[in-house]
Amino acid sequence: MIDLHCHILPGIDDGPDDLEGSLAMAREHVARGTGVVVATPHVGWDYPNTPEVIEAGVAEVNAALRAEGIELEVLAGAEVALTRAVDMSAEQLAGLRLGDGPWLLLEAPISVDSPGIEGLVGIVQSRGVRVLLAHPERCASFHTDPGLLERLVAAGCLAQVTAGALTGFFGRTVQGAARRYVDAGLIHVVASDAHDDAHRAPGMSAPMEEAGYGPLAPWMGADVPRALLDGVPVPPRPAFAPRPARRRRF
Numbered sequence: 586m587i588d589l590h591c592h593i594l595p596g597i598d599d600g601p602d603d604l605e606g607s608l609a610m611a612r613e614h615v616a617r618g619t620g621v622v623v624a625t626p627h628v629g630w631d632y633p634n635t636p637e638v639i640e641a642g643v644a645e646v647n648a649a650l651r652a653e654g655i656e657l658e659v660l661a662g663a664e665v666a667l668t669r670a671v672d673m674s675a676e677q678l679a680g681l682r683l684g685d686g687p688w689l690l691l692e693a694p695i696s697v698d699s700p701g702i703e704g705l706v707g708i709v710q711s712r713g714v715r716v717l718l719a720h721p722e723r724c725a726s727f728h729t730d731p732g733l734l735e736r737l738v739a740a741g742c743l744a745q746v747t748a749g750a751l752t753g754f755f756g757r758t759v760q761g762a763a764r765r766y767v768d769a770g771l772i773h774v775v776a777s778d779a780h781d782d783a784h785r786a787p788g789m790s791a792p793m794e795e796a797g798y799g800p801l802a803p804w805m806g807a808d809v810p811r812a813l814l815d816g817v818p819v820p821p822r823p824a825f826a827p828r829p830a831r832r833r834r835f
């Protein structure tokens with residue numbers, strides 16, 4: 586599996602505080618079947634990370650992984666806040682893409698309903714990057730405007746769901762949105778959005794399986810991520826009939 590959204594670099598955002606924390610996450614990734622992780626630290630007004638800072642973090646983590654014999658490859662990327670991205674030049678945005686591919690992981694505001702998102706995303710697209718929307722199921726604007734994701738996908742965006750959202754980690758509203766989007770074919774990538782090795786931990790296959798989406802896991806968690814990193818067309822989604830998730834009793 587290839588995880589396109591993970592806060593694994595130490596000390597530069599709300600991910601692990603130190604290298605030991607990064608290595609603990611890496612061990613969890615490997616244990617849960619992930620072989621490639623794109624490091625996506627926040628880039629926004631709160632976290633003014635630059636490509637140089639991110640590259641240095643990736644080099645540090647990869648050196649430690651090799652020293653520890655951990656079979657994980659970390660690539661450079663970023664999770665860029667939409668409100669920050671619109672103020673960046675084409676050159677700045679290009680430096681924050683996922684791996685060496687053409688895609689930028691873009692995060693809409695989580696808790697604030699922001700009218701005008703389509704226009705802002707269009708501005709970012711016009712600067713030469715392709716847009717992978719980070720976890721729209723968690724963003725307020727997508728809840729208040731049910732057609733927003735479909736319009737953005739029609740405009741060339743792809744969308745990433747967070748694995749834990751499908752199993753209810755972020756609550757029922759987010760879970761319901763996540764399932765509706767996947768069922769409607771509006772989600773192309775599953776990622777962990779892990780921040781540590783325990784609470785918001787790595788892993789995509791098990792939550793996909795638990796949520797009843799196991800047959801889509803290889804496509805959303807490996808085939809599409811590889812295509813995005815390679816800059817080639819997204820392979821067609823396998824035939825899949827949604828079935829009810831396993832019910833949890835409280």
Ligand SMILES: [Fe+2]
Nearest residue numbers: 590592664778
């Ligand atoms: Fe994230």
